Amino acid sequence: MSYLTTHLGEIGTLTLQHVALVFSALAIALAIALPLGIAAARWRRFSSAILALLGILYAIPSLALLAVLVRYIGLGAAPVVIVLAIYAQFILVRNIAAALAGVSPAQIDAAVGVGMSSRQRLWRVELPLAFPVILGGVRLATVALIAIATLGGYVGAGGLGADIFFGLQRRYVEQTLAGSIPAALLAIAADALFRALERLAVRRTTG
Amino acid sequence: MKWSRADALGLIGAGLILPSCARGNSRAIRIGSKNFSENITVAEIYALALEHAGFQVERHMNLGSTQIATAAMQRGDIQLYPEYTGTGLIDVLHLPPMHDARAIFATIKREYERRYQLTWLSPAPGNNSQGLAMTQKAAAQYRVRTLSECSRAAPQLRLAAVPEFVARADALPGLQRFYGGFKFKSVRTFDIGLQYEALARGDADVATAFTTDARILADNLVVLADDRHFWPPYNIAPVVRLDALKSFGPSLRSALDNVSPGLTDSVLRRVNYDVDILKRDPAAVAAEFLH
Amino acid sequence: MRYPGADRNAVDGVTLEVPAGNFTVLLGPSGCGKSTLLRTVNRLVIPSAGAVFVGERNVAELEPTALRRGIGYVIQAVGLFSHMTVAQNIAIVPELLHWERERTRKRIDELLELVGLDAARYSARYPRQLSGGEQQRVGVARAIAAEPGILLMDEPFGAVDAIVRRALQEEILRIVRTLETTVLFVTHDVEEALRLADRIAILREGKLVQYDTPDRILAAPASAYVRQLFALEPDIEKFATLRAKLETQ
Numbered sequence: 001m002s003y004l005t006t007h008l009g010e011i012g013t014l015t016l017q018h019v020a021l022v023f024s025a026l027a028i029a030l031a032i033a034l035p036l037g038i039a040a041a042r043w044r045r046f047s048s049a050i051l052a053l054l055g056i057l058y059a060i061p062s063l064a065l066l067a068v069l070v071r072y073i074g075l076g077a078a079p080v081v082i083v084l085a086i087y088a089q090f091i092l093v094r095n096i097a098a099a100l101a102g103v104s105p106a107q108i109d110a111a112v113g114v115g116m117s118s119r120q121r122l123w124r125v126e127l128p129l130a131f132p133v134i135l136g137g138v139r140l141a142t143v144a145l146i147a148i149a150t151l152g153g154y155v156g157a158g159g160l161g162a163d164i165f166f167g168l169q170r171r172y173v174e175q176t177l178a179g180s181i182p183a184a185l186l187a188i189a190a191d192a193l194f195r196a197l198e199r200l201a202v203r204r205t206t207g
Numbered sequence: 208m209k210w211s212r213a214d215a216l217g218l219i220g221a222g223l224i225l226p227s228c229a230r231g232n233s234r235a236i237r238i239g240s241k242n243f244s245e246n247i248t249v250a251e252i253y254a255l256a257l258e259h260a261g262f263q264v265e266r267h268m269n270l271g272s273t274q275i276a277t278a279a280m281q282r283g284d285i286q287l288y289p290e291y292t293g294t295g296l297i298d299v300l301h302l303p304p305m306h307d308a309r310a311i312f313a314t315i316k317r318e319y320e321r322r323y324q325l326t327w328l329s330p331a332p333g334n335n336s337q338g339l340a341m342t343q344k345a346a347a348q349y350r351v352r353t354l355s356e357c358s359r360a361a362p363q364l365r366l367a368a369v370p371e372f373v374a375r376a377d378a379l380p381g382l383q384r385f386y387g388g389f390k391f392k393s394v395r396t397f398d399i400g401l402q403y404e405a406l407a408r409g410d411a412d413v414a415t416a417f418t419t420d421a422r423i424l425a426d427n428l429v430v431l432a433d434d435r436h437f438w439p440p441y442n443i444a445p446v447v448r449l450d451a452l453k454s455f456g457p458s459l460r461s462a463l464d465n466v467s468p469g470l471t472d473s474v475l476r477r478v479n480y481d482v483d484i485l486k487r488d489p490a491a492v493a494a495e496f497l498h
Numbered sequence: 499m500r501y502p503g504a505d506r507n508a509v510d511g512v513t514l515e516v517p518a519g520n521f522t523v524l525l526g527p528s529g530c531g532k533s534t535l536l537r538t539v540n541r542l543v544i545p546s547a548g549a550v551f552v553g554e555r556n557v558a559e560l561e562p563t564a565l566r567r568g569i570g571y572v573i574q575a576v577g578l579f580s581h582m583t584v585a586q587n588i589a590i591v592p593e594l595l596h597w598e599r600e601r602t603r604k605r606i607d608e609l610l611e612l613v614g615l616d617a618a619r620y621s622a623r624y625p626r627q628l629s630g631g632e633q634q635r636v637g638v639a640r641a642i643a644a645e646p647g648i649l650l651m652d653e654p655f656g657a658v659d660a661i662v663r664r665a666l667q668e669e670i671l672r673i674v675r676t677l678e679t680t681v682l683f684v685t686h687d688v689e690e691a692l693r694l695a696d697r698i699a700i701l702r703e704g705k706l707v708q709y710d711t712p713d714r715i716l717a718a719p720a721s722a723y724v725r726q727l728f729a730l731e732p733d734i735e736k737f738a739t740l741r742a743k744l745e746t747q
Contacts, residue, residue: 003486063271063272063274063275064274066271066275067272067274067275067277067278068278070275070278070279070282070284071278071281071282072282074279074282074284075267075270075279075284075285076284104575104580105575106573106575106576106577107577107578107579107580109542109573109575109577110571110573110576110577110578110579111577111579112542112566113540113542113566113571113573113577113650114566114567114571114590114591114594114640115562115563115564115565115566115567115568115591115594116563116590116594117563120594124579125579128581129579129580129581131581151271153242153269153271154242154269154270154271154272154275155270155271155275155279156239156267156268156269156270156279156284162242162269165242165269165271166242166243166244166247166269169242169243169244170243170244170482170483170486171400171483172483172486174486175486204581205580205581
């Protein structure tokens with residue numbers, strides 16, 4: 001009778017796949033968003049251009065984007081990870097730029113005054129001080145990606161989306177819950193984890 | 208430890224490329240499906256039939272849209288999946304609607320082969336098209352069995368419709384132009400699925416339907432015959448890559464050609480009933496069909 | 499030298515020669531250009547016209563980061579790096595100059611002692627665990643860590659209470675006398691200027707009004723503005739004697 005009990009192992013696998021999709025996308029997204037965010041914090045004109053571009057990308061319907069990606073790179077995790085990484089840029093770049101802009105002017109003045117080069121200032125002062133705020137952005141991005149990663153169900157990448165969508169289509173509440181409850185728990189867990197990390201980071205960095 | 212920029216890029220590249228390389232056994236035929244009950248189950252029926260015929264099968268079910276399935280076919284990630292003739296014509300080829308089943312099939316086969324190096328095998332009689340349904344009682348009472356009869360009886364009938372049926376050119380406005388009449392006594396709109404409830408409660412005499420919906424079987428409804436062929440047919444048929452058809456030999460085609468004639472409207476309704484309403488596993492329903 | 503959008507030059511036609519080893523105070527109300535003038539020395543501000551020389555060398559021709567590593571810099575907001583411990587903050591310039599680790603470590607202890615903080619207790623603390631006065635002591639220690647010939651101080655004691663300020667003033671005099679550092683010190687506090695300065699440069703609306711030793715300024719104010727500035731203080735005589743006392747200590 002119960003979908004949950006008869007499909008427990010499968011749900012576990014799907015949950016792990018879901019986590020793998022989210023974290024590989026997050027790692028790639030951060031590697032791209034960090035330089036973009038730093039550039040956006042430095043140059044105002046670049047900032048408005050890149051944020052406008054990311055806004056446009058964010059607005060592309062995910063199914064259409066997925067279809068294009070499947071045409072060129074195939075089914076599986078890759079197209080989903082790319083879509084997730086693109087969507088995450090919208091949150092991360094904006095957040096990283098804002099975090100860097102929020103570093104106290106006195107500390108930046110001091111960093112310049114002691115003779116740090118702009119690269120030293122960035123790595124030794126600005127990024128460490130902006131870190132707790134950036135972590136907050138990573139938290140938001142992670143929670144969003146956990147929701148968006150259900151797209152994996154559309155292109156054979158696994159994850160919890162398959163159960164959610166098929167369950168919805170045939171109005172099978174238990175199957176939908178079998179996908180959406182683990183997804184919700186993942187989101188709650190990720191949120192709590194990053195909040196704890198943020199508190200730790202704040203304690204380390206604020207004077 | 209220090210990472211060069213090239214290392215980092217290489218790693219990211221590998222992360223993206225590896226999963227898509229994981230195509231597995233090249234001797235297996237890769238079967239896909241879209242993500243709704245009927246399509247999944249028919250794909251399972253194809254898969255089981257091919258396994259019975261001695262093929263190895265790799266399944267990629269639940270693809271999220273016609274566009275995704277078509278893209279995966281073009282790239283070769285899947286080599287075979289069930290599609291509807293009307294969908295191929297209108298949603299994939301973007302050609303104007305046609306009403307003759309044979310003409311449609313000739314067109315989509317020709318254009319798929321020319322544009323995509325994909326082809327269509329013989330379609331099943333099962334046709335998942337738009338339609339109108341009535342209870343047995345109302346159909347008998349008003350003597351309505353066809354859309355022509357319905358167009359004339361409409362002023363006595365109350366229609367329960369899904370919202371887009373009222374507005375879309377290929378729905379009510381088109382019916383009125385094509386058949387004439389169809390001036391219903393009243394038209395009320397419902398969320399998808401709830402139009403059947405209205406019919407069951409007696410709040411309506413006619414409901415919009417898809418012709419293979421499980422509820423037609425569950426509620427023992429009469430689907431009115433589209434006697435002048437207004438709606439393009441949506442017969443279900445295997446779409447196959449031309450190269451796969453060649454490399455897997457004639458037994459691929461014959462195995463599928465053996466299956467399709469059995470997939471009638473009433474069989475598809477039974478399939479949908481088992482999966483949608485009884486919540487059975489598509490693979491189990493498919494296996495039962497083949498026995 | 500003018501800021502964008504300003505209707506006058508922040509600093510205008512100032513010529514000032516500061517003798518090496520001297521404690522020079524730039525005095526004036528807020529907005530008079532004294533901080534801007536100070537910041538031209540380590541190229542945090544680049545003059546639109548004119549030049550700043552350190553010794554024989556025009557700072558415009560020096561590499562800014564190298565120049566700044568050779569000049570101590572203390573600001574009112576302290577600007578201690580809040581993610582670094584006291585020891586890490588003090589070690590910044592020595593590290594930028596690639597000192598040996600052991601030398602830096604010894605220097606930190608030495609400096610903490612010099613600014614009156616117990617090295618064992620304070621090294622590993624974070625700035626937020628310090629009082630305002632303690633933070634400013636660390637700020638001074640950081641500024642002089644690599645034994646700069648020049649120390650720039652921009653209202654460094656503006657944010658601490660009067661008693662702590664008095665103590666810090668005495669400390670800084672003692673320290674710079676020991677090290678024979680050339681100090682440029684910005685303040686709007688007349689008492690502080692009198693207490694510390696070998697020479698005072700009085701600025702008003704970007705222009706240099708008078709530049710002389712405190713005694714001579716008190717004896718012969720160059721204008722009504724200067725007279726008024728010092729007359730605001732109730733008992734100038736008292737400061738003169740207090741200064742004399744400090745000198746003899």
